[in-house]
Amino acid sequence: MIYQNIKGKSVTNFTEIIDTVHNSIEANYSAKSAMEIALYDIFVQNLKLPLYKFLGGKKKKFKTGITISLNDTHIMIRDSVEAINRGFDSLKIKLGEDYKEEIYKVKSIYKAVGKDISLKLDANQGWSEDECIRFLNSLEKDKIPIELIEQPIEKGNIEGLKYIKERTSIPILADESVFSPKDAIEILEKQAVDFINIKLDKCGGISKALLIADICKLYGVKCMIGCMLEGSISVSAAVHVASSRNDTITMIDLDAPVLYENYPIQVGVRFNESNIEITDTCGLGIRA
Numbered sequence: 001m002i003y004q005n006i007k008g009k010s011v012t013n014f015t016e017i018i019d020t021v022h023n024s025i026e027a028n029y030s031a032k033s034a035m036e037i038a039l040y041d042i043f044v045q046n047l048k049l050p051l052y053k054f055l056g057g058k059k060k061k062f063k064t065g066i067t068i069s070l071n072d073t074h075i076m077i078r079d080s081v082e083a084i085n086r087g088f089d090s091l092k093i094k095l096g097e098d099y100k101e102e103i104y105k106v107k108s109i110y111k112a113v114g115k116d117i118s119l120k121l122d123a124n125q126g127w128s129e130d131e132c133i134r135f136l137n138s139l140e141k142d143k144i145p146i147e148l149i150e151q152p153i154e155k156g157n158i159e160g161l162k163y164i165k166e167r168t169s170i171p172i173l174a175d176e177s178v179f180s181p182k183d184a185i186e187i188l189e190k191q192a193v194d195f196i197n198i199k200l201d202k203c204g205g206i207s208k209a210l211l212i213a214d215i216c217k218l219y220g221v222k223c224m225i226g227c228m229l230e231g232s233i234s235v236s237a238a239v240h241v242a243s244s245r246n247d248t249i250t251m252i253d254l255d256a257p258v259l260y261e262n263y264p265i266q267v268g269v270r271f272n273e274s275n276i277e278i279t280d281t282c283g284l285g286i287r288a
């Protein structure tokens, strides 16, 4: 394969091609991710390999959690119970700005779903440090088992995340604070969080996601792999990444494909409620 990079120079090396995508424009991470996914797919199809094998992966079966969207407490309880009845045993509960109301909400959901369901919380940058600490302390006092809290405060406030981490036993997951590998290094150097959430559309695609996972491994920090409201093609690429970095990416949050009523494109990963399985089709196995 021969391509021309932005300066008109011919490039034949796959790494150079990927670099060209990233050097062509600032930010635009979702577009870059889409480009990368297409390029990896073509490249790996030519090698007659599924993507996960090309990336060095072995694991083919995964369990994903599901997100419970922000709503009134009684609706979120209903949605949580429905998700459990569909076979999910890990819920990511979205939380609103009023931390006091959200304490009641989380306790009510816990009461409804019981102790065997893993509860992850996501406050989407909604609180101050002190609000977050008060929220977490209240749950700790009542012994509500929370697996982690995701991005409770504003993304640029890394010192604030560290401040919270030092004052709670509930692990902190960085989402919006980590877009790039550079962001990952900065937050890991400061030991400000317990986990990092990797998303292909956030970091710019497969190559950057792999790099963030490898950086986290160096620091001994585990990762979640998540997604936006994306189509099955990009979510399937994230599953292949998860397979290849199975020792570091220990939490799978790839529920978008089970939220569609129907999706016209087939991919080489089966999404069946909480169960995800890679099949051995070449590349990403995309079929219209």
Ligand SMILES: [Mg+2]
Pocket (backbone or CB within 6 Å): 122, 124, 150, 151, 175, 176
């Ligand atoms: Mg999040």
